[in-house]
Amino acid sequence: MASFQLRFSGTGGQGMMLIGDLMAHYYGLKKDKQIVLLKSYGPEARGGACRSELIVDDHQCYPAITSPDFLLCMSKQSYDLYTKDINESTIILIDEELVSEVDDKHNSIYKIPLTNIAKEKTGKTICANIVALGAITKILNLDHDVMLEVLKEKLPSKILDINLFAFEEGFKYLEN
Amino acid sequence: MGSYQIMTGNEACARAAIAAGMSFFAGYPITPATEIAELCSELLPQNNGVYMQMEDEIASIGAIIGASAAGKKVMTATSGPGFSLMQENLGWAHINEIPCVIVDVMRKGPSGGSATLPAQADIMQTKWGSHGDYRSLVVVPNSVEEIYTETIRAFNLAEKYRQPVILLYDAVLAHMSEKIYVRDLDEIEIINRSKPSCDKKDYNPFNYESSKVAPLASFGEGYKIHFSGLTHDETGFPVSNQNTTGLEVLIHHLFDKIDDNYDKDIKKYETFMVDDADVLVVSIGITSRSAKAAVAAARKQGIKAGLFRPITMWPFPHDDFSRINLKSKAIVTAEMNNGQLNQVVIEDIDRNQKLVMKNLYDGNQIRDIDILNSIIEANKYEQ
Amino acid sequence: MNNDIYSKYLVKLPTMWCPGCGNGIVLQAIIRSIDEMDLDLDKVVFVSGIGCSSRAVNYLNFDCMHTNHGRAIAFATGIKMANPELKVIVLTGDGDCASIGGNHLIHACRRNIDLTIICMNNSNYGMTGGQYSPTTPIGSITKTSIYGSYEPPFDLCDLTKSAGASFVARAATYYPVQMKNIIKNAINHKGLSFVDCASDCPSLYGRLNRLSDAANMMSLWKDRLVTIKQAETMSSEQLQGKVIWGEFVNNNDREEYCDIYARNISKAKESING
Structure with missing residues (x-):
């Protein structure tokens, strides 16, 4: 099946659900794809590792990840838990300060101090997920301007500017 | 728009x-x-x-x-x-x-x-x-x-x-x-219950003429409606145990109003590549999505597979399913339980047809590959 | 009773109740109380559950709903909230509202929703042949307590008062006129009103406890019933075996649930406008 499967994982409070929403909005409403967005719910969403998962397809999606094409890990625990079903071409993005030790077998891994960038550039670590979104946009070669539109449509106005800034910092990071 | x-x-x-x-x-x-x-x-x-x-x-x-x-x-x-x-x-x-x-x-x-x-x-x-x-x-x-x-x-x-x-x-x-x-x-087409137009004194909340559905007045409108969980007649008042006709007619009505109108707007199902299907997969809900993908994959392998997906689960479209099922040699039921749909379709299966059950009840969804394997197994069957 | 009242409020007589049953006295008190009030009869709905008492709705010429065992209050809550203009009266029994439907009873009291709940309390399950209920006095002989009932009974007035009902009263079939007046006050009250109607089941409870006949059972109430005022001057020893009747709670300060919900609607609308 030719679906594109993405997983965004971290710890509760890092905004992993929001990344899922924004990416679903991008693919589903801006790029005319079929999407399925899955979030951890109930007891499994309380504390500890959490994730949202997005399946993108031209046709109705099979609603589960078989093996992710893209994986974001923003905590050690989520890296340990959610790398079990990856394959050799899975693209991995980690917060390099929060996920200290990684397997050296990954073919395609990006290590970025996402939380640190958020802290230094915006003053708010909570923007780390949007820094990640900027990096993802670069890594997956997504449409930068369309992603900006998504942010403008989905985020409340009072936190928009700081997040647009965070997004650009993440996007720029890999250009350096 | x-x-x-x-x-x-x-x-x-x-x-x-x-x-x-x-x-x-x-x-x-x-x-x-x-x-x-x-x-x-x-x-x-x-x-x-x-x-x-x-x-x-x-x-x-x-x-x-x-x-x-x-x-x-x-x-x-x-x-x-x-x-x-x-x-x-x-x-x-x-x-x-x-x-x-x-x-x-x-x-x-x-x-x-x-x-x-x-x-x-x-x-x-x-x-x-x-x-x-x-x-x-x-x-x-x-x-x-x-x-x-x-x-x-x-x-x-x-x-x-x-x-x-x-x-x-x-x-x-x-x-x-x-x-x-x-x-x-x-x-969007919206249907609302029909309301009575008769004189309030003549109103009965029920009509047991075969497939008719009585108009429904609301409390507070002056119709003096009587509802009872006991077996009742068209007035809504209980029927005595000696009135066997009265006891029976209510049951008839509950079935007739649905069965007589079933083909009009109650029946609903999806079929996918069933016209020449040797193997017919029956599945509902979330599992039917894997089933559809499995059918498409089977077709790529040259297996004539098809999907029958009820959207109205009950009453089950037995007549239509039997007709579609006539040409197939095997049926695959795929469902996240230990066997329920299979008990429904078995009523319509000929003794020369094989039934392959794909059941999963470990909390996971059934993958298309697993249904594909069931289709391949079913396809091996010679009538 | 005068025939005009019969034909105006009742249908399908005779009732299925046994001779001497207290339910007929309660039903009469209800329709007499309604007859004395200026109600729009098209806006009165009777809801009942299962049991001898709940059969009462089968004789009433109103909008009626004869529901499942214990569930009358749940159905009635839906009716009232769907159309707060309606006067919704629940007819129930001790088994129906205090045992199988006990949860619905206390939650309706907690909400203080404007329902009138009239419990025909005959201290046993009559429809099934006379088994002990949650209001059967200790020591009573019933079909399921042939050695004497051993379960402590509920005082339904204490229960509903604690749960938050804003009108709680006990009436007795021995005083039918006073019962009519209490029911009238209950129906007029805005908020949850509960009336425990002390009644008799001569055919079953009476026979099993060798209380002679209905007339004798009725006469026993004369000594057992004491008013709230009389009870105030009596010691706990003197109150042993007595049944206190009258209006225990009549509180108009507690906000009624339909009104509370109307405020919720206002807040919801403010949230989308502001």
């Missing part, structure tokens, strides 16, 4: 219910159906509607039946444990022909089971859950968009045929988000 939106299955259910004209929801929190209640508690009061959090699921269905008799379009939503509690009042709504919609978001059972894990093991309960003879009307969508459209259809069927309609889907569909097309309200 409508618009594309991204939402979860539970959100689609709540929004569609309100689009269909629901103005009264009573419920009790339960995973994985809770989000329906949450959204109703937010949206209904904005539109002068009533959200009531009752003391349990028994009270929830009781309250919606009462509200329906008082003229409202009503719904409750629950999962297996709560649905089990509702069965007695569900029977009351059937015998009194009260329009209402009941959502059962299936989780893994039995009993408390595994609250966050999906299953499809309430199929038989939605048909036979309450005691006594009655005709269940159950719709079973397989996508978020279909949850939206089938919720509206469930309300239309409930109002038109004056009886409970059950909307059945599982925990995965409840919580996953998809892109759906939401039509504007004026583009």
Whole structure:
């Protein structure tokens, strides 16, 4: 099946659900794809590792990840838990300060101090997920301007500017 | 013009219910159906509607039946444990022909089971859950968009045929988000119960002439309506035990009003590549998506596979399925339980046909590859 | 009773109740109280559950709903919230409202929803042949307590008062005129009103406890019944075996649930406008 499967994982409070929403909005409403967005719910969403998962397809999606094409890990625990079903071409993005030790077998891994960038550039670590979104946009070669539109449509106005800034910092990071 | 939106299955259910004209929801929190209640508690009061959090699921269905008799379009939503509690009042709504919609978001059972894990093991309960003879009307969508459209259809069927309609889907569909097309309200067909036009003194709340459905007056309109859970005649008053005709005619009516109108707008199913199918897969809800992918994959391998997917689960479209099934040599049932759909289709299977069951009840969804393997196995069968 | 009242409010007589049953006295008190009030009869709905008492709705010429065992209050709550203009009266019994329907009873009291709940309390399950109920006095002989009932009974007035009902009273079939007046006050009260109607089941409870006939059972009430005022001057020893009747709670300060919900609607509308 030719679906594109993405997983965004971290710890509760890092905004992993929001990344899922924004990416679903991008693919589903801006790029005319079929999407399925899955979030951890109930007891499994309380504390500890959490994730949202997005399946993108031209046709109705099979609603589960078989093996992710893209994986974001923003905590050690989520890296340990959610790398079990990856394959050799899975693209991995980690917060390099929060996920200290990684397997050296990954073919395609990006290590970025996402939380640190958020802290230094915006003053708010909570923007780390949007820094990640900027990096993802670069890594997956997504449409930068369309992603900006998504942010403008989905985020409340009072936190928009700081997040647009965070997004650009993440996007720029890999250009350096 | 409508618009594309991204939402979860539970959100689609709540929004569609309100689009269909629901103005009264009573419920009790339960995973994985809770989000329906949450959204109703937010949206209904904005539109002068009533959200009531009752003391349990028994009270929830009781309250919606009462509200329906008082003229409202009503719904409750629950999962297996709560649905089990509702069965007695569900029977009351059937015998009194009260329009209402009941959502059962299936989780893994039995009993408390595994609250966050999906299953499809309430199929038989939605048909036979309450005691006594009655005709269940159950719709079973397989996508978020279909949850939206089938919720509206469930309300239309409930109002038109004056009886409970059950909307059945599982925990995965409840919580996953998809892109759906939401039509504007004026583009949606909405059916409301027919109201009496006779003189108030001549009004009877029931009409037991074969397939007729009596108009339904509301409490407070002066019709002096009588409802009773006891076997009653067309006036609503109990029938004596000596009146065997009276005791029988009510049961006939509950079946006839659905069976006689079944082909008009109750029956609904999807077929995929069934015309020349040697192997026919039967599946519902979330599993039918894997089944469809498996059928497509089988075709690529040169296996003539097809899919039969009921959207109206009950009454099951036996006539149509039998006709479609005539040419196949084998049937595959794929379902997240230990065997329920297979018991339905077995009624229509010839002794020369092979039945292959693909069942999974470990909390995971059935993958297309697993159904494909069942198709390959079924295809080996020589008649 | 005068025939005009019969034909105006009742249908399908005779009732199925046994001779001497207290339910007929309660039903009469209800329709007499309604007859004295200026109600729009089209806006009155009777809801009942299962049991001898609940059969009363089968004789009433009103909008009626004869529901499942214990569930009358749940159905009634839906009716009232769907159309708060309606006067919703629940007819129930001790088994129906205090045992199988006990949860609905206390939650209706907690909400203080404007229902009138009239409990025909005959201290046993009559429809099924006379088993002990949650109001059967200790020591009573019933079909399921042939050695004497051993379960402590509920005082339904204490229960509903504690649960938050804003009108709580006990009436007795021995005082039918006073019962009519109490029921009238209950129906007029805005908020949850509960009336415990002390009644008799001569055919079953009476026979099993060798209380002779209905007339004798009725005469026993004369000594057992004491008013709230009389009870105030009596010691706990003197109150042993007595049944206190009258209006225990008549509180108009507690906000009624339909009104509370109307405020919820206002807040919801403010949230979308502001």
